[in-house]
Amino acid sequence: MPVHVRTVDLPGGPGRAALLTLDPGHPRRPFVLGPDPLRELDSALDQAERLVTEEGLVAIAVTGVPGAFCAGADLKQVASVTTREQSRGVAELGHAVLGRFADAAVPTFAFVNGTALGGGLELALHCSYRTVSTAARGLGLPEAYLGLVPGWGGTWLLPHLAGPEVAVRVTIENALANNKTLDGPQTLAAGIADVALEPADFLVESLRWTGSVLRGEVTPERRGPAPADEWEAALTRGRSVADTRVHGAAPAPYRVLDLLEAARVNSRDAHFAAEDDALTDLVVSEELHAGLYAFDLVQRYARRPVGAPEGVEPRRVTAVGVVGAGLMASQLALLFLHRLKVPVVLTDLDADRVEAGVERVRSGVEDLLRKGRLDPDTANRLRANVSGTVDKAGLAHCDVVVEAVFEELSVKQQVLRELEPVLSPEAVILTNTSSLSVTEMASVLQHPERFAGFHFFNPVAVLPLVEVVRTGRTDDPTLATAFAVGARLKKTCVLVRDAPAFVVNRISTRLFDVVARAVDAGTPLPVVERSVDALGLPMTPFRLAKFVGPAVMLHVHETLAAAFPERYRVPDFLPRWVEAGSPDLVAPKGDPVPTDAAAEVLTATGTGPDGAEILRQVQDALADEVARVLEEGVVATAADVDVCMILGTGHPLFTGGLTPYLNRTGAAERVIGHRF
Missing domain, CATH: 1.10.1040.50 (N-(1-d-carboxylethyl)-l-norvaline Dehydrogenase; domain 2)
Structure with missing residues (x-):
């Protein structure tokens, strides 16, 4: 993973800067920090500092390739560490290299143009100033989620830069909420970045802003020391969150909180030594290696679901039907509408139920718009794309139909008897049953080969699993379609055999x-x-x-x-x-x-x-x-x-x-x- 060094002009003066670009060397992989990339970064800093001395450069800046800054530590290399000596070596190397951005002879700037996780965000925190792209996603310190601590400066730098409340939110609350991260504007609002710039000309504008800072035209605000009551409130909330989420069953969140508490009084160097101690303990712990196994497992299944038939084309999906208009059915309809961007039709026994279901879906669209996850034009299209009917014939044009009615076998079988004759021969029928026999349901169908289980978990929008249930009669095109739809819904599908309550x-x-x-x-x-x-x-x-x-x-x-x-x-x-x-x-x-x-x-x-x-x-x-x-x-x-x-x-x-x-x-x- 090379780190490229070049000199760049700062628009309007006052001179030139050394720009380091973190290059993963592969278009689909992020730059990560292991021993070799850290040494590469160390050598690049040597070169930059020579340029400062020999050519009078006035700043050192670091950025990533388009769309990504640095995704943190190389977890595969972390997983290979087996001794405390190796663990301490990794901790100390990270501090030594990233610390050079804080100790450089000239101001340093991080141009955060995309993902900045863990050690990547810590790299930016070591710099004197930070710009962030408004399009950046995935910024955070997720270490406690895996069984680690932010061990390359994060537990000292973040509370002193943005305050203890932000530090607890990023390292504990967000990390333990399934690795919730910040986007560019949120990073600015939290006081982590100094300015947020549009992505189209991000590098040029970052260099322009750098020049304005060095000329004294812009002075980024820095908060003073946080008062004692702010520290106490933040740490108390953090311990409450940790207790609620892990109940004392994992050491890492509590080590993070101990470090944050110590940051209130520690000098920087003393604190970095404490981070070294924490990393030395945790990198070789059973909890971390369990977490790395699970993290890698989840990532692999998300990229390539196990059980999807190979070499089989899924059927094209241009419209989706949902049988049922209750709470679960409405959640499913909203998910299909949002992710697939195709027309969705709900049906139920009477017009009042259908109308209520359609209204719930449209309210869900409004919520997505309010949260900034949709633009107004897309929201308008989605609202227009959901409709309802009491006549199952209104689903005749649907390529996939999901049954989500009351959890009773006879009710579901009756729905399937009525549904099958009105659908095209190519349509795939899926059931969201949580425990009933998919095989028994399929027994009333003339073509059970196009039927499978498709079991979501509540809340549908949050939990990423779908159990794809194959009966003895389900054919490969149906299965391929179920897996393909699951992927478009951004769900992880696991193939299960039809059995009571599945897995x-x-x-x-x-x-x-x-x-x-x-x-x-x-x-x-x-x-x-x-x-x-x-x-x-x-x-x-x-x-x-x-x-x-x-x-x-x-x-x-x-x-x-x-x-x-x-x-x-x-x-x-x-x-x-x-x-x-x-x-x-x-x-x-x-x-x-x-x-x-x-x-x-x-x-x-x-x-x-x-x-x-x-x-x-x-x-x-x-x-x-x-x-x-x-x-x-x-x-x-x-x-x-x-x-x-x-x-x-x-x-x-x-x-x-x-x-x-x-x-x-x-x-x-x-x-x-x-x-x-």
């Missing part, structure tokens, strides 16, 4: 079955809620059940209890919860304190297992169910299970997904006699 709901329900048995046995609800904190799940069991919907949970439990009565049962309290209107049983936020409704729904008396025993039972049950899913061929590999659980339920990257966690805790060997 995610089956395994997740086994977990809930264990905690539900504990509740039925009399274990206090707060103990049950906290018992599985070690899994690092984003929601406690009963908060997740409320979010999914107790009626949905009841249906899935009934399905699995009928299929596997030796392992699954319908919890005693679950029908009462549904009958009571599915109220919150624990406080929605903060400590999982039981609500008044819990006393009416959870009527068990006795002494159930304690938290440690519940966790062990959960681990063993999960290991058993994963082994059964693999033995039955529901999915092909343990990696398929990990992708499903990471993307479908939010199993965190720092556990590596589910099977590495079961390996590390010994559950796999306890239950099946070997590691996954």
Whole structure:
């Protein structure tokens, strides 16, 4: 990965600058910082400083190739580090090289023209000044998401530049929110960049702005030291977020917060030494290597889904039908409308339901416009492209039709009987069932080969997984079309065999079955809620059940209890919860304190297992169910299970997904006699 050095004129004076360009050497790969690129950057800085001395250059600037600045550390090289000595060497090398931008004899400028993650953003933070493109996306310090800390200056530079509130937001809140990042305007608003410039002439305008700074015509604002109460408020919020997201199950977020707290009083050099210590510990930790495995796995499946038939052309999709106009169906319709940019038609039993569904979709378009994810012209086209009808014949022109009606087999079969005759022979029919047999649904079709499961997860716009369910009759063109549509929807598709509740709901329900048995046995609800904190799940069991919907949970439990009565049962309290209107049983936020409704729904008396025993039972049950899913061929590999659980339920990257966690805790060997 070369770093090119050239001299450039600063428009209007006061002289010339050395411009370093980070070049990944490949059009589809970003520039990343490993030992070799860092040494290349070090040599480029040697050259730039010679030019400063010999030719009187007045500044050093660094930028990336069009659209990308620097994507941070080379994770493959990080994964290859096995000793603390190697780990410390990487930490110290990064500080030594990037620190040269802060210690240079002339002002330094970062022209952030695109993605700047981790060490890439830290490089920019070391510079004296920063411009950012208004089109830039993907700026942040996501290290805690993977099991690391921003270890090349980020935990000292960012709070001193933009304040502790911004530092906590970027390193903790955004990182633990599935690696949320900033765009160019947000980076400016946060005080990280000094100016945001349009992308068309970004380099020229950055050089022009550099000249104006050096001539004294522009003086970028710098905030003073943050008061003590601002530090305290930010760090308290950060610890609350970390507790909520990882429940103490991962060390990295807490190491980040410790470093941010220390940055308040540390000198720069003392702090960088503390970052070296933290990186030395974490780079060789089990959590990091689990996180890197999971991160790489998710990236690979997103690029090339496993199970998509090779060499088979998907059918062209020019219009989509959605059967059903309820909340889930409306979410699906909005997703298809937004991503595919084709006409979408909803149908339901009566005009009022159809009208309500269409209105929900159009309101969703308004939300996207308000959030800046659509321009007004596109929003107008999308609003015009959604329509509704009570007549299924109105779907006759659709190339793909998604069935999303009430989760009852007989209802879905009746819909399919009515739907098939009105569609073209080439149309693909997909069902969004969460647990019913796709094969039994297909039994009423004249052409079951064009039918497959296409199971989304709620909320549809957020969770990236789709389980693509193949029956024994589904043909390759149908499967290829499902995978192609999933890719256009920006979803990760995993091929699963038709089996009760497929993968995610089956395994997740086994977990809930264990905690539900504990509740039925009399274990206090707060103990049950906290018992599985070690899994690092984003929601406690009963908060997740409320979010999914107790009626949905009841249906899935009934399905699995009928299929596997030796392992699954319908919890005693679950029908009462549904009958009571599915109220919150624990406080929605903060400590999982039981609500008044819990006393009416959870009527068990006795002494159930304690938290440690519940966790062990959960681990063993999960290991058993994963082994059964693999033995039955529901999915092909343990990696398929990990992708499903990471993307479908939010199993965190720092556990590596589910099977590495079961390996590390010994559950796999306890239950099946070997590691996954």
